Structures are given as structure tokens and as C-alpha cells.
Amino acid sequence: MPVPIDTSFLDHLPQNVAVQFLDRVRASGSAEAFRFPRGDSWESVTWDEAGKRVRRLAAGLVALGVTQEQRVGIASNTRYEWVLADLAVMCAGGATTTVYPSTNAEDTAYILADSDSHVVFAEDAEQLAKLRERRAELPALTKVVAFSDHEGGSTGDDDLDDWVISMETLAALGDERLAAEPGLIDDIAASIQPDQLATLIYTSGTTGKPKGVRLKHRSWVYEGEAIKAQGILDETDLQFLWLPMAHSFGKVLLSTQMACGFATAIDGRVDRIVDNLGVVKPTFMGAAPRIFEKAHGRIVTMTASEGGAKKKIFDQAFKVGLEVDRRKREGQSIPLPLKAQHAVFDKLVFSKVRERFGGRVRFFISGSAALNGEIASWFHAAGILILEGYGLTENAAGAAVGHPSDYKIGTVGHAMPGSEIRIGEGDEVQVRGPHVMDGYHNLPEETAATLTEDGWLRTGDKGSLDADGFLTITGRIKDxxxxxxxxxxxxxxxxxxxxxxxxxxxxxxxxxxxxxxxxxxxxxxxxxxxxxxxxxxxxxxxxxxxxxxxxxxxxxxxxxxxxxxxxxxxxxxxxxxxxxxxxxxxxxxxxxxxxxxxxxxxxxxxxxxxxxxxx
Missing domain, CATH: 3.30.300.30 (ANL, C-terminal domain)
Known part of the structure; x- marks a missing residue:
């Protein structure tokens, strides 16, 4: 049976993402909020410092003419400035349009034009070049704000003109506006309604143009508060965040941080993940299965190449570890000799595997695709818990997730508290709750085909629910x-x-x-x-x-x-x-x-x- 969770939090959700963030700043003030790489070291900021910066940028957006629900694009890799930009859009009452940095110029222009984005944050010269190349297709785009700092690939003074300004210039515009209206941001935050548009995330379809998923403030606030209600994360945790923030999985982890108050170390460079884990030493991280597959493969092949006694010890360790794990899951006793072997192998082998990930990980969260059960069991035998989550962009990423004290390997856990999952015709997984999208932007027929009249989201995934309510995903029905x-x-x-x-x-x-x-x-x-x-x-x-x-x-x-x-x-x-x-x-x-x-x-x-x- 699922862990009992009090769903009364649904009656006290923050009104919107801006309020959620500003409340967190007031509650956590001097505590660390974010850390990020600067050259070879890491720089840290408190919630107060992040809050002041966001207020200045938000007021700057208002000075540029951003109004309620007006779209502001972000074309960037995952980095601290991405988070500042997104929170500034939220606090200005606008709606963020996310653009992957790898998106080509044609699709970037399509997304920004279809969303009617008036301002865009651009990470570097590469993103600026795409916008300049397609400027004629973007008549609504009045200003580009460049992430200008000393990180590699950043924009420089030569890139700035009447159309392109720096974040410092935007913040200075905000200072002028706040000098005239000190309560501006708090007033805007108080006026944003839960069902207002917060984010447009364009899903990269396998055919045709991407579809803009309309997600409201209520969706993101609910996701963060639902995870908080499960009691699995708190202010003492430290997240390592590398996931693309243009993807809903990355975005939902930001909402979770606002709700729970933990600090986040941010670096979107995928090739630095393992090195960063050793330095940051996080307590949890979200990732796609490919990261775990690659880590598993690397450890196994490295050990195999060493051969001899090391490989024999390694293989025997996992044989014992998997057997101990199996017995625990099936409620069987563990014989004393097996328990003793496991203790030895934990020191010789498993502790070293855990140390590769920083040595402090309480659990990982795997999402965006199915994680093979054998790989999950392998990590579990080494003392590393990977909780699988499930969801779509159309429901703000999180529809179901395992719980550290209530999980089954091979399943994606139970429905998020306060939401529902059912199995529909053809074994299709269907979801209903505060996290479900408003619909697809400018695509009423697509919306009608995906949302039922009574609010259920047709996911297109085939799955099943067991007697204990654990959801198993078989695969995409169309695949x-x-x-x-x-x-x-x-x-x-x-x-x-x-x-x-x-x-x-x-x-x-x-x-x-x-x-x-x-x-x-x-x-x-x-x-x-x-x-x-x-x-x-x-x-x-x-x-x-x-x-x-x-x-x-x-x-x-x-x-x-x-x-x-x-x-x-x-x-x-x-x-x-x-x-x-x-x-x-x-x-x-x-x-x-x-x-x-x-x-x-x-x-x-x-x-x-x-x-x-x-x-």
C-alpha cells in the first residue's frame, strides 16, 4: 500500500510561481540557494541574493513592456542565468517560452513566432546568430537579452546593439522602475491567478512542427508542493541539476526546490556530470536513463579491463549484493555468512561505486524514458536507490514517482498525491489532476484529441496498475x-x-x-x-x-x-x-x-x- 500522504496541501497551494519563489526567499533568506561554476571553482548565492537579482530583472522586463501572460523566450543551456531569467519572467507576470540551445534557426524562429514571444534571453553568440538570421520572421520580438559574463561562449560587447542588451542593462532598467514603484513586483505577484499561463514548452515531435504545451502556474506550484508533501526532500538536501531546463523534467525540479528550500548546484555540461558529482557531493539528482546506463557501462568495462583478482572480487560482490537485495525485497532472512560477505564487499566494492557519485546520494530520480530493471537492481545492490518517475510535458513532468520507503523496481511508483491515474481503452495510461495542461497552443483539434471532456489526459503510453497501485509503463502505444x-x-x-x-x-x-x-x-x-x-x-x-x-x-x-x-x-x-x-x-x-x-x-x-x- 502507498505511504499515507496528507493531501490537505491542495487547499493551501501558493497562488502562483512568483509567490512561491518570493515566499521561499522570505523563509530561507541567508541560506544557500544556488551554486554554479565560475572558471575552476564554484560560486554560491543565497536566497536573498537570488531574490534581489530576480526582482531587478523582473522589473526590467516590465520596463520593456512585458505584460500578464506575454511570452518571453529563453534560448540557452542549463545554467544559473537560465533560472534567473525564468523566475524573472514569472515575477513580471509573463510566460516563459523554452527553446533548446540545440534547436536549429528555422525551428527556433517557428517557436518564437508561434508563441508570440516579445523578448528573448539568449545564452551566447550562437543563439544570437540564429535570432539575427531569422529576424524578419520575428516581427513581435522587440528585445534580446544576452547572458553576458566571463563563461566560455558568452556574448561580448560587440554583440550588443539597439536590439540586443545585456542582463546588466536589463537589471539597470529594473532599478529605475523599482525606484519609482518599490512595491511593483509584489503587486504583480499578488495579481497573477493560478490558471494563468506560466510556460510554453514546445515538444519536439517526431514529425511536423513542434507543439506548444500550455502549462499554467497551478501546474508547476502543484508539482513542487506535491513532492514536498511526500516528505522525501527538505532544506538539508543538495541537488545537482544538469537536465535541460527547456524540458519539463528540469523545470519541475526547479518548482520542487522552491517548495522544499534545498540548495541546487547547476551545470548543464553533460560531459562534466561525473566530475561535478565528485566535487558537489549532492544528496539527489534527476537524470535520464542514458546517464545511468552509461555510468553502469563505464564501471563494468573499467573493471573488466583490469581483469584478474579485481574482476573476480567485483563480480562476486554483485552476485552477493543482488542476492541480498532479492531476499530483502521478498521479506526473507539473510543468513549470517551471506550478511558477513555483503559487509566485506560493501567496503571493498560498493562504497567505491557510491563514491563515484559523491558518496552522499540518498536517491536518484530517473525520468523521461524507461529505466531497465536490471540496471536499477545493479545500482540498488551497490546501495544506490534510483526512483523511477513518469510523466509528460503535458502534465508538467510528474504524474507518478516512487517513494524512498515505498517503491518497486521496474515500476514508476504511485500517482502524485492529489492526482489520479487510470488505465483506459487499449491499456492507455490516463492522468487527471492540477498538473494537466490547458492544451496545445493554437491547436484546438490536437487539444481535443488529447484531453477528454472531463479533464483526463490521454498519454499515448501503454501501462498497467498492480494491486498496490504501482504503475508500470510498457511503452508508447504508437511504437x-x-x-x-x-x-x-x-x-x-x-x-x-x-x-x-x-x-x-x-x-x-x-x-x-x-x-x-x-x-x-x-x-x-x-x-x-x-x-x-x-x-x-x-x-x-x-x-x-x-x-x-x-x-x-x-x-x-x-x-x-x-x-x-x-x-x-x-x-x-x-x-x-x-x-x-x-x-x-x-x-x-x-x-x-x-x-x-x-x-x-x-x-x-x-x-x-x-x-x-x-x-
């Missing part, structure tokens, strides 16, 4: 396919199994719709393969040369055979090929949130896939 023999295949389930088996995997994409057998395209992780090459006499070779070698082909073939042993006969991979390049956002094969665009991959490699069935 399920049927072989010519009439058997239904859930490709994501097969793909995650392979990633758990093969530590060198980057992507494993399964096909076979209306075909007589299932095939796969495989990409390998460039970093892992560079290490493998050094250990196998191919150091200095290109990625293409490495993955094309007979030795790598044989190695991957062994893993495919292991996978097939775990699958039903009709699911087994009969033919496969390793691609000579990894999937990327630039190729259009991955969304900015790192999800595979299955149809794009299929289109790009149609000839190769067809050859599997004609050879």
Missing part, C-alpha cells in the same frame, strides 16, 4: 508493432534489455512491423569504444574503423545471443548491424531530450533495414 505472424512487439522492452547486457551500447533500435522477424540497428558509445580500442590493439583508430572491425562485430554478436536467450521466440533479433556513427540531435535521429526518433532512424536507414529481409 508497438505487430509481426506478419500476428505477434505484438514492445521494442522499448527489448532495447532496454540489450543496454543492460552490453555495457558498450549507446543505442539499440528494434524494427519489424508487418515483417516476419525482428531486426535491430546498433550504435556503440564512442567513449567506451575508445577505451576498448586501447585495450585491444586498435588505439588511435577512428570510431568507424573500430566498430567495423571483425572483433567488435563478434563481441556484439555474443551480446545479441545473450539477449535472444531472454526473449520469446517471436521477439528474437534475427539480423542486426552496427552503424558507423552514433545517433545524434544534429542528424535529427534524437530529440533534444535524447529520445530516439524511431521513424527518422527508420527513414534514414531504410535501405539497410530492407536488406535484412531480402538477403
Amino acid at each position: 508497438l508493432f505487430k509481426t506478419s505472424g500476428g505477434k505484438y512487439i514492445a521494442p522499448s522492452a527489448i532495447e532496454s534489455k540489450f543496454k543492460a547486457l552490453c555495457p558498450y551500447t549507446s543505442q539499440f533500435v528494434v524494427f519489424g512491423n508487418e515483417r516476419n522477424f525482428v531486426v535491430a540497428l546498433i550504435t556503440l558509445d564512442p567513449d567506451a569504444m575508445a577505451t576498448w580500442a586501447e585495450e585491444n590493439g586498435m588505439g588511435g583508430s577512428s570510431y568507424t574503423e573500430i566498430v567495423s572491425s571483425q572483433k567488435v562485430h563478434a563481441m556484439v554478436g555474443d551480446y545479441v545471443e545473450q539477449l535472444n536467450e531472454r526473449l520469446n521466440r517471436w521477439e528474437t533479433i534475427k539480423k542486426w548491424e552496427i552503424l558507423d556513427h552514433d545517433l545524434s540531435i544534429e542528424s535529427g535521429e534524437l530529440t533534444p531530450s535524447m529520445k530516439v526518433k524511431r521513424n527518422v532512424v527508420e527513414d534514414n536507414h531504410q535501405q539497410l533495414i530492407s536488406s535484412f529481409y531480402t538477403a
Whole structure:
């Protein structure tokens, strides 16, 4: 049964995100709010300092003419300035339009034009160049505010003109406005209604133009307060935040911080995650499954390369750890000899795994895609709890999440307190609650197809609820396919199994719709393969040369055979090929949130896939 949670918090939600933030500043004042990299060190600011900066920027936006619900874009990677900009938009009464920094100029212009954004915050010269290139398509865009500081890639004085101003200039405009109206920001915050538009997040669709998801203040405030009500985070925690803030998963963690009051260390550079964890030593972090898959693969391959006694100890440690874990979950006793072995292995092996993540992590939260249960169990055996969460941009990211004292590996936990989940026709997961969107911007037909008349969100995901209310997600309904023999295949389930088996995997994409057998395209992780090459006499070779070698082909073939042993006969991979390049956002094969665009991959490699069935 789920942990009992008092839902009376629903009767006392902050009125809006601006009030939620300003209340937190008043409550936590001198406590640390954010820390962020400056060169080789980290700089820290208190809630009071962040609050003063946000007030100045918010007043500056008002001085620029931003009014209630008027859209302000942010085109930037995850960094402290992103958070300041978003909170300033909230406190000015506007609505944030998020733009991934990897979005091309054409789609950036489409998003800003469709949202009718009047002001845009731009991270660096690259983002500015996109805006300048498409300026003729953005007649409503009156001002661009550049993140101008000494971080690499930032804008400089040469980039500033009548159209582009710096954040310092914006803050100075705010100072002038606040001198005339000291109570301006508090008055605006008090006037914003819960159902007013707070954010437009454009989902990167696999076909056609992105759709703007309209999320109101109530949605974000509810998400943060619902997590607070579960009692799993408080002011003593420290978050490491790297997730794209243009994605709802990153945004909801900001709302959670406002509700709970913990400090957040921010650095969106994905290649620095592991190094940063060792320095920051957070108590929790949100991440996509790919981060855990990559960490698992790295640790396993590094140990395998050392060989000898170290590998034997490592393998035995996880054999014991998984057995102890299984017994605990099933309520069985743990024999004394097994308990003693586990204590030894915890010191020799598991403590070192935990130390790679800073040594203080209470739990990770995995979201945006399904996490393989075997990888979750592997981390759990090492004493690292990964709680799976589930949700869509259309419900402000969080629909369900596990609880540290009430979870089942392989499930995404229970519905967020104060909301509902049901299984509809065709086993579709449907969600209802304060977090559900208003609809899609300028797309009434799409909205009507996604929201029922009584407020349920059709997620498009296939799933089930067990007797204890735990939700399991099978996969996207549109991704399920049927072989010519009439058997239904859930490709994501097969793909995650392979990633758990093969530590060198980057992507494993399964096909076979209306075909007589299932095939796969495989990409390998460039970093892992560079290490493998050094250990196998191919150091200095290109990625293409490495993955094309007979030795790598044989190695991957062994893993495919292991996978097939775990699958039903009709699911087994009969033919496969390793691609000579990894999937990327630039190729259009991955969304900015790192999800595979299955149809794009299929289109790009149609000839190769067809050859599997004609050879």
C-alpha cells in the first residue's frame, strides 16, 4: 500500500510561481540557494541574493513592456542565468517560452513566432546568430537579452546593439522602475491567478512542427508542493541539476526546490556530470536513463579491463549484493555468512561505486524514458536507490514517482498525491489532476484529441496498475508493432534489455512491423569504444574503423545471443548491424531530450533495414 500522504496541501497551494519563489526567499533568506561554476571553482548565492537579482530583472522586463501572460523566450543551456531569467519572467507576470540551445534557426524562429514571444534571453553568440538570421520572421520580438559574463561562449560587447542588451542593462532598467514603484513586483505577484499561463514548452515531435504545451502556474506550484508533501526532500538536501531546463523534467525540479528550500548546484555540461558529482557531493539528482546506463557501462568495462583478482572480487560482490537485495525485497532472512560477505564487499566494492557519485546520494530520480530493471537492481545492490518517475510535458513532468520507503523496481511508483491515474481503452495510461495542461497552443483539434471532456489526459503510453497501485509503463502505444505472424512487439522492452547486457551500447533500435522477424540497428558509445580500442590493439583508430572491425562485430554478436536467450521466440533479433556513427540531435535521429526518433532512424536507414529481409 502507498505511504499515507496528507493531501490537505491542495487547499493551501501558493497562488502562483512568483509567490512561491518570493515566499521561499522570505523563509530561507541567508541560506544557500544556488551554486554554479565560475572558471575552476564554484560560486554560491543565497536566497536573498537570488531574490534581489530576480526582482531587478523582473522589473526590467516590465520596463520593456512585458505584460500578464506575454511570452518571453529563453534560448540557452542549463545554467544559473537560465533560472534567473525564468523566475524573472514569472515575477513580471509573463510566460516563459523554452527553446533548446540545440534547436536549429528555422525551428527556433517557428517557436518564437508561434508563441508570440516579445523578448528573448539568449545564452551566447550562437543563439544570437540564429535570432539575427531569422529576424524578419520575428516581427513581435522587440528585445534580446544576452547572458553576458566571463563563461566560455558568452556574448561580448560587440554583440550588443539597439536590439540586443545585456542582463546588466536589463537589471539597470529594473532599478529605475523599482525606484519609482518599490512595491511593483509584489503587486504583480499578488495579481497573477493560478490558471494563468506560466510556460510554453514546445515538444519536439517526431514529425511536423513542434507543439506548444500550455502549462499554467497551478501546474508547476502543484508539482513542487506535491513532492514536498511526500516528505522525501527538505532544506538539508543538495541537488545537482544538469537536465535541460527547456524540458519539463528540469523545470519541475526547479518548482520542487522552491517548495522544499534545498540548495541546487547547476551545470548543464553533460560531459562534466561525473566530475561535478565528485566535487558537489549532492544528496539527489534527476537524470535520464542514458546517464545511468552509461555510468553502469563505464564501471563494468573499467573493471573488466583490469581483469584478474579485481574482476573476480567485483563480480562476486554483485552476485552477493543482488542476492541480498532479492531476499530483502521478498521479506526473507539473510543468513549470517551471506550478511558477513555483503559487509566485506560493501567496503571493498560498493562504497567505491557510491563514491563515484559523491558518496552522499540518498536517491536518484530517473525520468523521461524507461529505466531497465536490471540496471536499477545493479545500482540498488551497490546501495544506490534510483526512483523511477513518469510523466509528460503535458502534465508538467510528474504524474507518478516512487517513494524512498515505498517503491518497486521496474515500476514508476504511485500517482502524485492529489492526482489520479487510470488505465483506459487499449491499456492507455490516463492522468487527471492540477498538473494537466490547458492544451496545445493554437491547436484546438490536437487539444481535443488529447484531453477528454472531463479533464483526463490521454498519454499515448501503454501501462498497467498492480494491486498496490504501482504503475508500470510498457511503452508508447504508437511504437508497438505487430509481426506478419500476428505477434505484438514492445521494442522499448527489448532495447532496454540489450543496454543492460552490453555495457558498450549507446543505442539499440528494434524494427519489424508487418515483417516476419525482428531486426535491430546498433550504435556503440564512442567513449567506451575508445577505451576498448586501447585495450585491444586498435588505439588511435577512428570510431568507424573500430566498430567495423571483425572483433567488435563478434563481441556484439555474443551480446545479441545473450539477449535472444531472454526473449520469446517471436521477439528474437534475427539480423542486426552496427552503424558507423552514433545517433545524434544534429542528424535529427534524437530529440533534444535524447529520445530516439524511431521513424527518422527508420527513414534514414531504410535501405539497410530492407536488406535484412531480402538477403
